[in-house]
Amino acid sequence: MKSLEELKRIREEAIKNVEMRNTDKDIRVVVGMATCGISAGARPVLSTFVEEVAKRNLNNVQVVQTGCIGMCTYEPIVEIYTPGKEKVTYIHVDPEKAKRIVDEHLVNGIVINEYTIGTAK
Amino acid sequence: MAIFRSHVLVCGGTGCTSSKSQLVRARFEEKIKEVKLDKEVQVVGTGCFGLCEEGPIVIVYPEGSFYSRMTVDRVDEIVEEHLLKGRIVEKYLFKEKAKVEHAEEHKSLMDVQFYSKQKRVALRNCGLINPENINEYIARDGYMALGKVLTEMTPEDVIKLMKDANLRGRGGAGFPTGVKWSFAAPNKADQKYIICNADEGDPGAFMDRSVLEGDPHAILEAMAIAGYAIGATKGFIYVRAEYPIAVHRLHIAIDQARELGLLGKNIFNSGFDFDIETRLGAGAFVCGEETALMQSIEGNRGMSRVKPPFPANKGLWGKPTVINNVETLANVPQIIINGPEWFKSFGTEKSPGTKVFALGGKITNTGLVEVPMGTTLREVIYDIGGGCPNGKAFKAVQTGGPSGGCLTSEHLDTPIDYENLAKVGSMMGSGGMIVMDEDNCMVDIARFFLDFIVDESCGKCTPCRVGTKRMLSILERIVSGNGTMEDLDELESLANSVKDSSLCGLGQTAPNPVLATLRYFKDEYIAHVVDKKCPAKHCKALLTYEIDKDKCTGCTLCARKCPVSCISGTVKNPHEINQELCIKCGNCYSVCRFGAVQKN
Secondary structure, eight states: OOOHHHHHHHHHHHHHHHGGGOOOOSEEEEEEOSHHHHHTTHHHHHHHHHHHHHHTTOTTEEEEEESOOSOGGGOSOEEEEOTTSOOEEEOSOOHHHHHHIIIIIIITOOOOGGGBGGGGO | OOOOSEEEEEEOSHHHHHTTHHHHHHHHHHHHHHTTOTTTEEEEEEOOOSOGGGOSOEEEETTTEEEOSOOHHHHHHHIIIIIIHOOOOGGGBOGGGTTOOSGGGOOOGGGSHHHHTOOOSTTTTTTTSOTTOHHHHHHTTTTHHHHHHHHHOOHHHHHHHHHHHTOBOTTTTOOBHHHHHHHHTTOOOSOOEEEEEEOOOSTTOOHHHHHHHHOHHHHHHHHHHHHHHHTOOEEEEEEETTOHHHHHHHHHHHHHHHHTTSSEEEETTTTEEEEEEEEEEOOOGGGGSHHHHHHHHTTSOOOOOOSSSOTTTSOGGGSOEEEEEHHHHHHHHHHHHHOHHHHHTSBOSSSBSEEEEEEEESOSSOEEEEEETTOBHHIIIIIITOOSGGGOOEEEEEESGGGSEEEEGGGTTOBOSHHHHHHTTOOOOSSEEEEEETTOOHHHHHHHHHHHHHHHOOSSSHIIIIIHHHHHHHHHHHHTTOOOHHHHHHHHHHHHHHHHHOSSHHHHHTTHHHHHHHHHOHHHHHIIIIIOOOTTSOOGGGOOEEEOTTTOOOOOHHHHHOTTOOEEOOTTSOOEEOTTTOOOOOHHHHHOSSSOEEEO
16 A cells, blocks of 8 residues: 555445445335336346446435336336425436436436326326 | 345344354355345355344344244245245244334334434444445445544644544543543654554454454554554554454455555555554453553553553553543544534533443343433433343343442432442442343342452452452352341451452452442342341352142152152152252252252
């Protein structure tokens, strides 16, 4: 170890791995991972969220899975909870959409209306 | 580096390991592979979570789901439901959390009452990181304090900072760490040493073991900082050989730190060299005393010597040496990073910071807790520890192990710090806290601790070698019903002599359990001596078992179970115990289904 900078570089990399164990986060991304969600392709969606959130060091975002939300025809469903704001429900999410949701919603705070459940009605 | 979406943390502390957490972990790894989640879910072995009573403990992140009392056959269900389908298996959650209905409402681990009153500084990484992976320690700001010290501070700065923080020795004596370092720093010598005292010998204490098992790098980092402050280049960790998991993890940690150049030559390009070796103790209690400890490292028989000269002047191999306890060291990197004011924001004015206690004995939540100094005994024993199990009444708590004393219910609201505990006749000690309920005989407790001391006395000075032995024989006389009132006076005067005239801390504190019980439970001693009765119904020699004729149904069970056949009677007729033959084993008492056998 030759400098503090070298240590900090190792730390930046290492944080990505342990950051998940901090449960004290504001924004929660919940991916429906029941049989219906999984068969509709929720697993790659979940992995995309996990990877993108780590890549961008979004330390305030927690990605969790949940069971059946009850609207199996709209799966994969992703719900985003932000304190003080209404819950946003995205439907028919795929890895591409997930990347855009991270970009626009999680990073910039802009809800992508065209993906939300409102459009289905 | 691979990013996982979920982490399964399995406790690998000594407590959970002995309840087979290794098998649980192996099954998790196997099953996760079976369902092809091994690229998504990571299984991590950690150090102690603290709630040993509920072990083996498994925590699943990101939800922070707290599964307690895990068994191998529950693993498959958790993998299939929780990890595969996102449904938390509520029936296996820790009971206090089982009410939570949806993942959305899942609260943080710190909301469990056992943790909510705690403040984890020394234990901050225990149960949260994999102690066998240096990167996880670095992710939690590990080695940043060493980096700061070596690149931005002079040794004088470090000592001043430690003095300002007023961190007091957590091994029990409470000597200010910064002052200790400042004694060794100005001494000129070709070699100085830092020693970590991990010879944790008190019965029922496991604070240091848990820190070493859960966060070994914190100790290495702190020792290097101490080395820089006093000008030492060599460190020894004196650890008990009975702590195989701690020793194993220390060796892994030392290797990893050397590999990254955090130990060795020219650390952080500062010109500072430091390396650490372990030395295994054979388990002699006296080797926790610093002069005996150094004798043992040098390869001699562990015996204490007269101080002065203090180790800071003439220590290991005659060279200036600083000896700090594990928990003391665990605080050091945090103080460097966050500053003395932060440290002083916890605890009391004279005893800043936190203290780790190992809760044991008659307590619901056996385990490891860390609270700010100044927390009351009541908060630790009732709010965190959950009180005595089975509705039994609290009687006393022993702090400081065989060197400390017992405190009664009237002291429950005493804020815990060095001065307060000493004032009421006990001591902080290293942090063992053994809770006793109405079934514990205090005379027998004093006898138990003294028996331990007699075994562990090194024999060098007469007061300790002979005095404690004589005290033990008086106590044995009392618990066997042959004591007299004169014995009590003699016991007290002997205790005071041993206390005043012993060579080292072992002998000087050995009479404390006797003096404390004589002070607070004299009535129990008198009951043993005068009435020949043990009020707690514990001392065998003073007990009689009798059968209540009205309750006995003549089922013959007791007679059949009696190992010496001293119970006579015929079927459906009341039985009787022959007191002369009875060996007071208590078999009849425990087998009787009608409550007819009475213990008096």
